[in-house]
Amino acid sequence: MQLNPDELIRISNLKVTFPLTEGTVQALDGVSLTIKKGKVLGVVGESGCGKSITARSILRIIPPPGRIDDGEIWLRTKIGTSNGHEQMIDLAKIDPNSEMMRQIRWGEISMVFQEPMTSFSAYHTLGDQISEALLIHRNVSRREARQRTIEMLERVGIPNASTRFNQYPHEFSGGMRQRAMIAMALICNPSLLIADEPTTALDVTIQAQVLELMQDLRKDFGSSILFITHNLGVIAQIADEVSIMYLGKVVEHGSVTDIFHDPKHPYTVDLLSAIPKITGQKKDRLVAIEGTIPSPFERVAGCPFHPRCSRIIQGLCETQVPSEIDFGNGHTVRCHLYSK
Amino acid sequence: MLSEQRILVEVKNLRKFFPVRRGTFGLTKKFVRAVDDVSFVIYRGETLGLVGESGSGKTTTGRLLLRGYEPTAGSVIYHLPDAEAMDIMTMTKRQLWEFRKHAQMIFQDPYSSLNPRMTVRDIIAEPLIATKSARGEDVSQRVIETAKRCQLSIEHLRRYPHAFSGGQRQRIGIARALVLQPQFIVCDEPVSALDVSIQAQILNLLKDLQTEFGLTYLFIAHDLSVVEHICNRVGVMYLGNLVEMAATEELFYHPLHPYTEALMSSIPEADPKVKMQPIKLSGEIPSPIDPPSGCAFHPRCQYAQSICAESKPEWRELAPGHFVACHFAESLQLRGFVG
Numbered sequence: 069m070q071l072n073p074d075e076l077i078r079i080s081n082l083k084v085t086f087p088l089t090e091g092t093v094q095a096l097d098g099v100s101l102t103i104k105k106g107k108v109l110g111v112v113g114e115s116g117c118g119k120s121i122t123a124r125s126i127l128r129i130i131p132p133p134g135r136i137d138d139g140e141i142w143l144r145t146k147i148g149t150s151n152g153h154e155q156m157i158d159l160a161k162i163d164p165n166s167e168m169m170r171q172i173r174w175g176e177i178s179m180v181f182q183e184p185m186t187s188f189s190a191y192h193t194l195g196d197q198i199s200e201a202l203l204i205h206r207n208v209s210r211r212e213a214r215q216r217t218i219e220m221l222e223r224v225g226i227p228n229a230s231t232r233f234n235q236y237p238h239e240f241s242g243g244m245r246q247r248a249m250i251a252m253a254l255i256c257n258p259s260l261l262i263a264d265e266p267t268t269a270l271d272v273t274i275q276a277q278v279l280e281l282m283q284d285l286r287k288d289f290g291s292s293i294l295f296i297t298h299n300l301g302v303i304a305q306i307a308d309e310v311s312i313m314y315l316g317k318v319v320e321h322g323s324v325t326d327i328f329h330d331p332k333h334p335y336t337v338d339l340l341s342a343i344p345k346i347t348g349q350k351k352d353r354l355v356a357i358e359g360t361i362p363s364p365f366e367r368v369a370g371c372p373f374h375p376r377c378s379r380i381i382q383g384l385c386e387t388q389v390p391s392e393i394d395f396g397n398g399h400t401v402r403c404h405l406y407s408k
Numbered sequence: 409m410l411s412e413q414r415i416l417v418e419v420k421n422l423r424k425f426f427p428v429r430r431g432t433f434g435l436t437k438k439f440v441r442a443v444d445d446v447s448f449v450i451y452r453g454e455t456l457g458l459v460g461e462s463g464s465g466k467t468t469t470g471r472l473l474l475r476g477y478e479p480t481a482g483s484v485i486y487h488l489p490d491a492e493a494m495d496i497m498t499m500t501k502r503q504l505w506e507f508r509k510h511a512q513m514i515f516q517d518p519y520s521s522l523n524p525r526m527t528v529r530d531i532i533a534e535p536l537i538a539t540k541s542a543r544g545e546d547v548s549q550r551v552i553e554t555a556k557r558c559q560l561s562i563e564h565l566r567r568y569p570h571a572f573s574g575g576q577r578q579r580i581g582i583a584r585a586l587v588l589q590p591q592f593i594v595c596d597e598p599v600s601a602l603d604v605s606i607q608a609q610i611l612n613l614l615k616d617l618q619t620e621f622g623l624t625y626l627f628i629a630h631d632l633s634v635v636e637h638i639c640n641r642v643g644v645m646y647l648g649n650l651v652e653m654a655a656t657e658e659l660f661y662h663p664l665h666p667y668t669e670a671l672m673s674s675i676p677e678a679d680p681k682v683k684m685q686p687i688k689l690s691g692e693i694p695s696p697i698d699p700p701s702g703c704a705f706h707p708r709c710q711y712a713q714s715i716c717a718e719s720k721p722e723w724r725e726l727a728p729g730h731f732v733a734c735h736f737a738e739s740l741q742l743r744g745f746v747g
Contacts, residue, residue, distance in 0.1 A: 344637030
């Protein structure tokens with residue numbers, strides 16, 4: 069497997085299942101996506117579409133009993149090579165408890181979680197938790213780790229960083245804790261930052277600040293960002309490219325302008341018309357997508373969206389899984405409407 | 409705008425302070441000033457939005473309007489059609505039970521607001537039985553009618569809440585509020601927990617029900633595009649105070665309060681070509697236990713002058729229907745929503 073020079077990670081045909089007593093859940097059903105160097109890939113989808121599982125697969129922290137059944141996750145990294153050359157490794161194949169994987173977590177790929185309230189340990193100071201990553205992954209002294217942590221806390225906009233270093237998570241507000249989380253994620257200068265709904269729990273003014281901060285930091289550090297959210301407004305503001313997921317599949321992928329101004333898949337079109345837009349005029353009804361997301365234990369035959377699709381082709385969409393159609397410039401869609 | 413502006417709910421100087429214990433061994437008694445002197449009216453048939461950051465007091469205000477909390481001070485007067493004006497804060501328990509037929513509530517979290525041990529039928533029937541509004545066959549009849557109107561099917565009625573998705577649970581919550589045929593419903597973040605496609609279904613349903621039954625809503629939310637979509641007028645709360653209230657369009661495009669301006673600038677527009685330019689508010693929302701002196705917003709306000717720390721700005725009607733509490737509302741040139 070060879071990654072193109074501008075690619076950092078390429079996931080192809082990833083399948084993840086959860087064998088539960090009630091039945092088997094196919095969480096990811098052949099997900100393919102690419103994260104480019106220094107770019108923000110937005111992954112959008114509703115609950116149960118597999119966006120968080122995709123992120124967790126990269127770090128190999130899928131909650132049990134979930135397991136990767138098939139597919140590849142190729143990462144370009146310098147970890148594991150002695151001479152500083154890059155190599156490609158398939159994260160799907162290596163042992164999640166191996167030394168290599170431990171080095172990649174936080175050394176190469178870090179993650180910002182949705183809940184800033186529960187993702188820190190309550191028993192250690194914030195400074196200790198952030199500098200621990202440096203002590204483990206970068207060969208630095210305690211004094212230097214403390215110094216660099218304080219600098220990073222200042223960089224993400226936390227005032228009085230040297231005092232804050234010695235405080236516990238409960239002494240921080242939600243917005244400040246999310247900033248600290250971002251500081252922790254960036255402390256080792258990772259090549260990929262995974263952000264799983266990082267602003268969902270925040271108020272709109274704080275959300276705007278966190279988004280701006282992430283943009284700035286990406287410019288300064290050159291990290292790629294995998295940004296997961298259900299909020300299309302946030303995606304439009306932060307992403308370079310967007311993948312739309314539905315029931316464990318990527319149904320459409322393209323540049324942020326393609327997705328918002330030239331959507332192809334009926335699901336993308338419906339999603340965009342389902343969000344209220346501020347126009348200052350009297351409002352009609354919203355275009356709602358009929359029906360509900362099917363139970364995770366059901367396997368939908370054919371196109372996963374066909375039971376809710378307004379443009380269903382009878383006799384085709386229920387039986388045949390649509391293959392990927394390329395519109396050029398990396399705009400791809402999986403829908404029978406466009407197959408010849 | 410609405411053709412006739414008849415007042416349904418009149419809120420006067422409403423206050424709610426929650427006691428908390430602070431200091432060594434909890435010896436110092438202090439108060440969280442959750443709602444601190446709020447006055448406004450709700451017109452018949454309209455949807456009034458209430459927005460603000462978490463902790464701004466919007467949910468407390470919503471609950472006070474139904475006397476879900478006992479207020480510290482103030483009155484909430486209902487002007488129901490064909491009835492005398494009544495202040496629910498002075499009602500007896502018995503009167504309050506009677507009154508609840510007219511005003512109901514829809515809650516944010518459809519997962520915790522339905523009793524898991526009751527069937528959907530019993531959940532929807534309970535308000536009817538509790539207020540003795542119907543008995544026997546009549547109960548079943550009204551439950552079925554209401555459930556149908558909220559797009560639930562009859563087979564759903566025998567099941568328990570756990571069998572339903574978030575959107576369907578919210579329909580059950582709406583049916584429960586609707587079964588008494590109330591005049592007024594407080595909707596506390598009714599779509600915040602729902603996915604985008606389901607959110608649109610519920611917003612449409614709320615709008616249809618409003619047209620059909622002439623309902624009046626108080627709509628509490630933090631998603632400003634949802635609020636803009638569904639509300640006729642919007643009030644903005646900050647730290648227990650109302651800082652601005654106006655017709656929706658007016659508030660979004662011609663805000664008069666610096667905090668509203670900051671909110672409008674922070675809306676992420678679902679269009680990559682419209683980049684947001686958020687106004688940075690310095691610091692965090694202060695604690696409602698020790699709110700700042702004068703205007704509660706002054707420590708974070710970029711236009712603040714010395715007077716803002718000294719005296720609390722008066723809540724006044726600057727233009728017809730446009731209320732604001734800011735010392736400099738007349739002179740500031742503020743930026744509205746750009747989209």
